[in-house]
Each structure stands twice: as structure tokens, then as C-alpha cells.
Amino acid sequence: MAIPKQVDPNQGTKKTFKWGARHTVLVFIWLGWFLSFLDRMVITLSLPFIGKEFNIDAAAQGLILSAFFAGYALFQIPGGMLADKLGFRRMLSVGIIWWSAFTTLTGAVFSYPLLLLVRFAFGLGEAVLPGSSYKTLTTYFPSKERGTAIGIQSTANSIGNIFASITAAAIIVVLGWRAVFLVLGIPGVLLGVYYWVKFKDNPADHPQMTPEDLAELQADREEEQKQLLADNKSELSFKDIFKTPILWQMIAIWFLADIAIWGFSSWMPSYLMNVRGLSVMKTGIYGSLPFLFGAIGILLGGRAADRYRDKIKWLFVGAAALGGVFIYLLFVAPSTEMTIFYQCLANGLMCFSQGVFWTMVSDSFPASLMGSGSAAVNFGGQVAGLVAPAAMGFMIKASGGSYNAAFLLLVVSLVAAAVLALTIKKRSIA
Numbered sequence: 245m246a247i248p249k250q251v252d253p254n255q256g257t258k259k260t261f262k263w264g265a266r267h268t269v270l271v272f273i274w275l276g277w278f279l280s281f282l283d284r285m286v287i288t289l290s291l292p293f294i295g296k297e298f299n300i301d302a303a304a305q306g307l308i309l310s311a312f313f314a315g316y317a318l319f320q321i322p323g324g325m326l327a328d329k330l331g332f333r334r335m336l337s338v339g340i341i342w343w344s345a346f347t348t349l350t351g352a353v354f355s356y357p358l359l360l361l362v363r364f365a366f367g368l369g370e371a372v373l374p375g376s377s378y379k380t381l382t383t384y385f386p387s388k389e390r391g392t393a394i395g396i397q398s399t400a401n402s403i404g405n406i407f408a409s410i411t412a413a414a415i416i417v418v419l420g421w422r423a424v425f426l427v428l429g430i431p432g433v434l435l436g437v438y439y440w441v442k443f444k445d446n447p448a449d450h451p452q453m454t455p456e457d458l459a460e461l462q463a464d465r466e467e468e469q470k471q472l473l474a475d476n477k478s479e480l481s482f483k484d485i486f487k488t489p490i491l492w493q494m495i496a497i498w499f500l501a502d503i504a505i506w507g508f509s510s511w512m513p514s515y516l517m518n519v520r521g522l523s524v525m526k527t528g529i530y531g532s533l534p535f536l537f538g539a540i541g542i543l544l545g546g547r548a549a550d551r552y553r554d555k556i557k558w559l560f561v562g563a564a565a566l567g568g569v570f571i572y573l574l575f576v577a578p579s580t581e582m583t584i585f586y587q588c589l590a591n592g593l594m595c596f597s598q599g600v601f602w603t604m605v606s607d608s609f610p611a612s613l614m615g616s617g618s619a620a621v622n623f624g625g626q627v628a629g630l631v632a633p634a635a636m637g638f639m640i641k642a643s644g645g646s647y648n649a650a651f652l653l654l655v656v657s658l659v660a661a662a663v664l665a666l667t668i669k670k671r672s673i674a
Contacts, residue, residue, distance in 0.1 A: 265452035266384040270393055272438065273377045274400045276340060279432050280370050281404025282411070283347045284312060286428065287363075289412040289513045289528060290421040297421075298356050302514075302645075306637020309510050311360040313629035315367025320626050324375025324619020331445035332376040332383070337436045339376065343369030344432030351425030371626070375619030382606060384447055386464045388550070391603035395546015398599055402538030402591075405509060409535070413528025468610055485617050490608055493668055495624035498601065500661035501564060502625035504654040505594055507632035508571065511640075512587065515647050520580045530584050537592035545599025560600045561662045567593035568658035575651040594658070604668075628657075 287294075287308065295305050327335045346366035353359045377397065385393045415424045444450045448458060485491050513531055516522045522530065545563070549556050567590050574586035602618075609617030636650040643649055 264454060264457050265447060265450040266389075266393075266457065268452055269380060269384050269443070269450075270396060272435070272443070273380055274397050275435055276336060276373060276377065276439075277397060277400035278404045278407075279340070279435060280343070280373055281401050282408050283343065283428055283432065284366075284370065285405050285408035285509065286412040286424050287312075287350070288510055289409060289524065289531070290416065290424060291514055292517055292524075293416060293421040294359075298359070300356060301641055303634075303637045303641045304356070305514075306510075306634040306640075308359060308363060309633035309637075310630050311363040312367040312370075313506070313626050313633070315364040315369075316371045317367075317623055317626035317630050319368045319371035320374065320623040321616070321619050323372035324379075324616045324622075327372065327376040327379050327619075328613060328616050332380045333439060333443040333445050335372045335376040336380075336443065337440040339369050339372035339436075340432045340439065341369075341436035344429040344436070345369075347425055347432065348429030349425075351422040374622040375616065378602070378606065378618040380443075383445075384461075386460050387467075387607070390606045391546045391550035391599075393546075394602045394606060395543045395549075395599040398542040398546070398595070398602065399539040401598075402535040402542060402595055405535035405538070406532040409513070409528045409532040413525050417525060485609060485613060485620070490668065491617070491620060493664065494601075494605060494608065494621045497624075497661050497664050498621050499624035499628045500657045500664065501594070501597065501601065502628035503632045503657035504567070504571065504661075505598070505625075506629040507636050507650070507654045507657075508591065508594070510633040511636050511647070511650065515575075516580075516583075518645070519647055520583060522580070533584060534587045534591035537588040538595035541592035541595035542599040545596035546603060548596075549600045549603035556600060556604055557665055557668055560597050560604070561665050563593045563597035563600065564658050564662040564665070567591075567597065568655045568662070571651060571658065572655045575648060 291305050291308070294308065295301070298304075323335060323339070343366050346362055346369060349362045350359070350366065353362055378394075381390060381393050381397065412421075412424050415427075447453050447461060512534075513527050516527045516531060517524065541563075545559070548559055552559060570586045570590035570593065574583050574590060577583040577586055605618055605621050632653075636647075636653065639650040639653070640647055
């Protein structure tokens, strides 16, 4: 990112909050993530109806979920590299328009193999979002505010899930599952056009950017360069980050954590309908509550990460381990009410750990490689998204419809992520 040299970094820092370019950018990045989760998660509530129409069992339904993650994982790192090379503006615009088209096509296919292909292509489009958006936030926000910014951005994940549950339930009851997908592609196309017209890869080109904000960003980049020189490094390359242990630790941690996150969100609606006996409308309403807790958890996680930077690893460890405990309690709960209660606590803690984790990631790579670095870490999570839904589907089928073994997989994965996080000794490679 080019910051004009003539800007004096000593011009001062704002003492009170004032809306600026970075806040506008954050709002529209949030909307992109909101639509991405709305588009990808409505299928979880639609899955039982898709299963009936296509006459497929739980294992085949799990493959529908995993087809998305196959495309999402495959293009994760290339998408991040392209964001670093071509700019996040182009990648965000093309990505959201692409995935919106395949969202609509999901509701138009009548063949199971073609449905798998459409969901795979849908995943390819969404794959550019993580690297591009984290690069955007790292470009526009100084390091001291990134945890909070990432926490706010990440609330879109949970709020998108809330709207996915309620929207899908309401439309399915009235118009059927296909209508859900046919209408959801329109907002994404409009947002993609906005990104193309309004977003700027260089903050200096943004019409809302002030000299004071530019000075703050410049000072932040200069500090980053000083740290590189202190470590006897020139500008890090893409190859360099793959030689650092912390990258591989974070990939492994996020793989394990996302086994739980994606397995949990993918199969809970079916569990509530098939095991706890809830109707589709009640599943949509009650199933949205854990994601409200998740939105709060992510916000608190980002804030806590900014405030307790020296204890950031322990924040993740504690939240992930406790999340595993509550996942165990939810499937052994004696009543549906207790299941929903434990589900809320589990999701709140998993999302808290997510807000903390991505602050750790944002601190671990220089801004010039944030697209590639964050995409590499997120790739581990998307491999988990590919594995978890399909594995759980096969486990449910093999156990005659019981979800116990499948949920135990999530518990073990979260606890393992917490244990592995204990091995992190150096927070940053930048």
C-alpha cells in the first residue's frame, strides 16, 4: 500500500471518535460477510427438504455441504494472493457477483450431481472474501484498532446466520426451499457493483480519508518496517511466511477449531428437527438464538484481544476449551430447552475464540502479505469445512440416526485446538 511521503506522521492522533473512511469501509466489508453467511447457511435449514426431494440420505446431504467447502478451500490461497497482487477492490467485486449468481442457480437445479457442481462453484466465489477483506481492514485500520474492527466485522457471521435461519424458515413455509436461493442473489450483485465503484486499494485515494488518519497509518507501517529491520529481514515474501512455524501452528489450530464451528452450524438445524422434534419454523427461530450469542461473543473477543494483548493466547485457550464442554452438554441435555441454552453458550464461546484468533492472525503478518497470510490460515479452516459436514453425515448414517458420535468429534476438535494453541511462543513474524 502506498502512503504519501509528504504526510507528517506527527500530525497527531484523534482523541475522540470521528467517523472516517475506515469506518465506511468496515460497514461495507461487514455487509459482504453478512451476505456471504446468509447465502451459504440457508442451505442448512433447507437440507431436510432437499433430502426429501432428491431422495438422498444424511451422507449424501453432508456432501452437498462439503461441496461448497471444496471450492472454498481450493481457491482460498489463490484468492488471497490475487488480493495482494491485483488489489482487494477487484477481488471483492468479482467474488461477490460470482457467488451471488451461483446462489440463485442453487434454487434452479433439479439434478443431484449438478447441485454438487453449483455449490462447488459457489464456494469458489466466496473464497476470495477472507483474504481480500482482512487485507482491506489491515490496510485501513492501525494495528491498535484491528482487533475491534475484526470483531465488528465478524459479527456479520453470526447475524448472517440469524437471518439465514429466520429468512429460510419463513420462505420455505410459504414458497418452498427453492425460492430461498432464487431471491438471495440480487443483493450481492448490487454490493459487488458498489465495491467496484467506491472502494479504493490505496487509502490516500479514498475521498473520506483525512491527513490525520493517513499519518496514523503511515506511522503504523513505519513501525512495521522497523520491526522487520530489527529482525534482520527485508520485506517479507510470500515464500517467507511459509517457512515460519507460527503460520503452520495457526493453520492447524484453525483447522481444528473450524471442525467444530462448521460441524456445529451445518448439522444443528437437522438435529433440532430430527432428534428434538422441532418444526421448521421453531428451528428457524430457536436456532437463531445461538448466533445472537455468537455476535456478542465475537465483539467481546475482539475487544478483549485489543485490551489484553499480552494474554491473547490464553483468551483463545479458555474460550475454546469451555466451548467444547458446552457442546458435550447440549447433546446429553434432558430437554430441548437445555439443549438450546447450552447451544447458545457453546456458540458464544466459539465466536469469542474466533474474534481473538483473527486478531492474532492480523498481528502475525505485514500488511503487504495480509491477503496471502490470512488466506493460508483460513485455508485450514475451509479444509475443516470440507471434512466436518461430510464426516458427520457418514457418522450419523452409520449410527442409525444418532448424532452423539458426530458431536463428540466437535468436542475433541475444540479441545485439541486449545491444547495446540498453548504451543505458540511467538505472536508475530512481521
